Amino acid sequence: MEYRIVRSILFVVPGREIDHFQAETIIRYTEGLLRQQCFRLLVFDLADTVFMDSAGVGMMIGLYREIRAWGGAVYIIRMQSGVRRIYRMAGLHKIIPCYEDEAQFLAAVEGGGAGDER
Amino acid sequence: MRDKMRLTMNAIAENEYFARVTVAAFSAKMDPTMEELSDIKTAVSEAVTNAVVHGYDGKGGSVEIRAEIQDEWLEVEIEDEGIGMDDVELAMEPLYTSRPETNHAGMGFTFMEAFMDELEVTSTSGQGTKVKMRKKIERPAVLRSKKRSVR
Numbered sequence: 001m002e003y004r005i006v007r008s009i010l011f012v013v014p015g016r017e018i019d020h021f022q023a024e025t026i027i028r029y030t031e032g033l034l035r036q037q038c039f040r041l042l043v044f045d046l047a048d049t050v051f052m053d054s055a056g057v058g059m060m061i062g063l064y065r066e067i068r069a070w071g072g073a074v075y076i077i078r079m080q081s082g083v084r085r086i087y088r089m090a091g092l093h094k095i096i097p098c099y100e101d102e103a104q105f106l107a108a109v110e111g112g113g114a115g116d117e118r
Numbered sequence: 119m120r121d122k123m124r125l126t127m128n129a130i131a132e133n134e135y136f137a138r139v140t141v142a143a144f145s146a147k148m149d150p151t152m153e154e155l156s157d158i159k160t161a162v163s164e165a166v167t168n169a170v171v172h173g174y175d176g177k178g179g180s181v182e183i184r185a186e187i188q189d190e191w192l193e194v195e196i197e198d199e200g201i202g203m204d205d206v207e208l209a210m211e212p213l214y215t216s217r218p219e220t221n222h223a224g225m226g227f228t229f230m231e232a233f234m235d236e237l238e239v240t241s242t243s244g245q246g247t248k249v250k251m252r253k254k255i256e257r258p259a260v261l262r263s264k265k266r267s268v269r
Binding site for chain 1: 131132134135138152153156159160163164167170171220221222223224225226228229232
């Protein structure tokens with residue numbers, strides 16, 4: 001698991017597999033960071049993630065609820081095909097938009113096409 | 119082709135990874151597609167996580183995993199001796215979670231059902247839970263019928 005912060009956007013890189021064990025750790029750290037700095041944009045960079053089960057879905061929904069409390073939003077970039085199936089099946093696409101890469105995501109956010117800031 | 123394996127391990131979160139890759143490696147001799155391998159890993163991960171989180175409430179215990187190959191069928195049984203469930207049918211409802219306050223999606227059984235061809239869950243309150251799943255691995259893939267039974 002890695003984090004990077006670019007222009008006040010929190011990028012979370014979960015690693016290869018998001019299961020219950022990994023999800024617990026990611027939730028703990030990410031919640032801490034979110035509460036400390038009240039990020040308005042949280043992005044999961046799933047470039048290296050090849051496995052995700054329902055615990056990963058729960059993790060994303062949980063963090064979505066957290067950041068929504070102050071009007072923030074969650075996004076995914078660089079999602080691989082294995083994870084995409086789960087994303088679709090769980091209906092995550094309804095609350096967490098997915099972008100091809102960071103450039104596309106930034107263009108959308110800066111162009112006002114994304115984000116939920118009123 | 120016939121083969122079988124049996125694995126007993128501690129019901130701890132760290133072992134969820136071990137469980138799913140072991141069953142996936144065992145099934146590799148059936149020559150599954152990448153997608154089928156991913157299906158198996160997900161279903162096993164869900165069942166083992168249930169044992170760790172719900173069966174034993176994170177306090178640990180023992181999980182037994184049995185897998186068997188019978189020609190084109192893979193059968194996986196995951197059994198714990200945890201608290202069991204009063205109402206299996208309710209637990210299997212999509213989005214149902216016994217702990218809504220936590221980060222649980224309530225999709226564990228839904229994924230097991232979606233990714234395997236057959237799912238059978240047997241549980242006795244106070245005695246444990248057994249999840250039995252079957253998946254047909256064949257080529258070319260044909261439309262698969264789904265069966266589900268709850269006892």
